[in-house]
Amino acid sequence: MNRRTFLASSIAMAFGLSSCGGSSTNNNDGGENPPNSDKFSKPLRIPEEYTGRIVADQTVYDLNLQTGTTKFLDNLDTPTWGVNGSYLGPTLRLKNGSKVKINYTNNLGEDTTMHGHGMHVPAKMDGGTHQVIADGTTWTSSYTVNQHACTNWYHPHLMGKTAEHVMNGLAGLIILDDDKSEALDLPKRYGVDDIPLVIQDRSFNADGSFNYNPSRREIMQGWKGDTFMVNGVINPYIDVEAKQIRFRILNGSNSRIYTFAFESGRAFKQIATDNSFLESPVALTELVLSPAERAEFVVDFTQDMGTSEIFKDKASGNDLFKVNINKTAQQTTQVPTSLVSLDKLNPQDSVNTRSFSLEGRQGRLTINGASMQMDVINETVPLNAIEIWEVTNKMGMDHNFHIHATHFQLLERNGNAGAVSDNEKGYKDTVYIPPNQSVKFIVQMTDYKDSTGPYMYHCHILEHEDAGMMGQFIVI
Numbered sequence: 370m371n372r373r374t375f376l377a378s379s380i381a382m383a384f385g386l387s388s389c390g391g392s393s394t395n396n397n398d399g400g401e402n403p404p405n406s407d408k409f410s411k412p413l414r415i416p417e418e419y420t421g422r423i424v425a426d427q428t429v430y431d432l433n434l435q436t437g438t439t440k441f442l443d444n445l446d447t448p449t450w451g452v453n454g455s456y457l458g459p460t461l462r463l464k465n466g467s468k469v470k471i472n473y474t475n476n477l478g479e480d481t482t483m484h485g486h487g488m489h490v491p492a493k494m495d496g497g498t499h500q501v502i503a504d505g506t507t508w509t510s511s512y513t514v515n516q517h518a519c520t521n522w523y524h525p526h527l528m529g530k531t532a533e534h535v536m537n538g539l540a541g542l543i544i545l546d547d548d549k550s551e552a553l554d555l556p557k558r559y560g561v562d563d564i565p566l567v568i569q570d571r572s573f574n575a576d577g578s579f580n581y582n583p584s585r586r587e588i589m590q591g592w593k594g595d596t597f598m599v600n601g602v603i604n605p606y607i608d609v610e611a612k613q614i615r616f617r618i619l620n621g622s623n624s625r626i627y628t629f630a631f632e633s634g635r636a637f638k639q640i641a642t643d644n645s646f647l648e649s650p651v652a653l654t655e656l657v658l659s660p661a662e663r664a665e666f667v668v669d670f671t672q673d674m675g676t677s678e679i680f681k682d683k684a685s686g687n688d689l690f691k692v693n694i695n696k697t698a699q700q701t702t703q704v705p706t707s708l709v710s711l712d713k714l715n716p717q718d719s720v721n722t723r724s725f726s727l728e729g730r731q732g733r734l735t736i737n738g739a740s741m742q743m744d745v746i747n748e749t750v751p752l753n754a755i756e757i758w759e760v761t762n763k764m765g766m767d768h769n770f771h772i773h774a775t776h777f778q779l780l781e782r783n784g785n786a787g788a789v790s791d792n793e794k795g796y797k798d799t800v801y802i803p804p805n806q807s808v809k810f811i812v813q814m815t816d817y818k819d820s821t822g823p824y825m826y827h828c829h830i831l832e833h834e835d836a837g838m839m840g841q842f843i844v845i
């Protein structure tokens with residue numbers, strides 16, 4: 370069905386180009402089919418959409434963690450890791466309320482773990498540092514999906530090795546659907562008008578292998594690559610229909626903080642944060658995401674047939690990918706002005722405030738003075754208690770803060786409720802904290818308690834996490 374749609378629109382595209390003769394914003398486009406003579410010469414790769422197989426009352430996903438080689442550069446092979454492929458992994462599609470069973474089989478030649486980032490699941494199904502998948506074995510995460518529609522992701526979480534394992538290529542998206550998301554008039558054709566984007570930075574050695582050997586200074590400052598990839602492709606292009614297009618974007622980089630924008634300054638509407646839709650779309654021209662944060666946004670190309678747009682990172686000045694609006698719309702969508710109504714926790718109901726201080730000394734990174742230790746539980750949180758957590762970045766460098774188990778709602782930045790921007794007002798699980806700033810959020814651990822199975826909280830700059838900026842909590 371997808372292929373048929375694709376063929377039909379390719380034909381329509383040829384027609385659209387010749388009849389409308391739209392002027393391209395880019396001189397190098399020529400009138401021909403996709404091949405661009407500019408640097409955007411490779412098509413965007415769309416990770417396979419994996420809906421699983423039904424076995425009795427469960428949806429089962431089989432994921433093979435494997436080694437391989439990937440061609441990012443023209444004439445060189447890069448040794449990489451991937452899931453059911455050589456680099457990155459399929460997009461798991463999960464429906465709220467369904468029982469799922471995700472089998473991770475480790476064929477990497479060394480141990481790892483696989484964490485469902487953003488998933489509201491029991492601690493022992495979380496895939497954090499404790500659920501080690503020994504080389505040659507299978508670990509199964511099974512649970513009933515129990516959260517709002519959103520875009521989550523899976524990635525390794527092995528103690529001290531997360532940065533390296535993610536750098537090698539282990540990561541994939543998890544798209545959650547619910548009745549509400551299915552009913553909203555949003556672009557929903559995966560890879561056609563609902564497009565996943567995993568943004569990463571890498572560096573290469575002359576032989577094509579990844580150059581990843583962070584110095585102590587790079588670990589502290591955050592390791593940054595000089596080459597940008599989208600879904601594992603350097604400077605790709607994507608051909609889209611002249612209509613509203615939805616992008617689901619993951620900052621899949623280890624450390625880099627992006628300021629995403631279209632080159633023309635075109636506005637787009639953010640519709641979702643890490644763990645939920647926003648109540649209403651928020652119009653933006655720039656979007657800042659720190660590592661592991663996600664956003665969904667819709668951009669309206671209805672009037673733009675025959676033109677192109679470049680999507681870039683304004684923070685570094687680098688181009689990321691090019692969108693060619695060259696296909697006739699096969700469908701129209703009209704993003705609603707109101708998306709969902711979110712249950713909000715009331716600060717007056719908070720029974721406890723916890724403070725977390727992100728610090729570092731002598732190359733060690735700490736939270737409240739302690740570095741992560743596998744056998745230390747740093748915090749004990751009562752089930753269902755509403756709490757306020759304040760996180761302060763005491764350093765002159767970037768950090769962010771992520772908690773497992775559930776989402777939170779931002780209340781303040783730097784003591785100021787007004788400083789929380791509208792596009793941060795959905796449910797989140799990761800929040801950016803610029804140098805010497807603080808955030809305050811409200812959170813409630815619901816549904817799952819386990820006095821022996823901890824969850825983690827940590828800075829999601831992966832080099833920082835591995836250098837100790839992580840702690841553990843249990844819910845009792």
Ligand code: C2O
Nearest residue numbers: 484486661771825
């Ligand atoms: Cu993205 Cu502790 O995780």
Ligand code: CU
Nearest residue numbers: 485486487773
């Ligand atoms: Cu996580």
Ligand code: CU
Nearest residue numbers: 768828830833
């Ligand atoms: Cu950090």
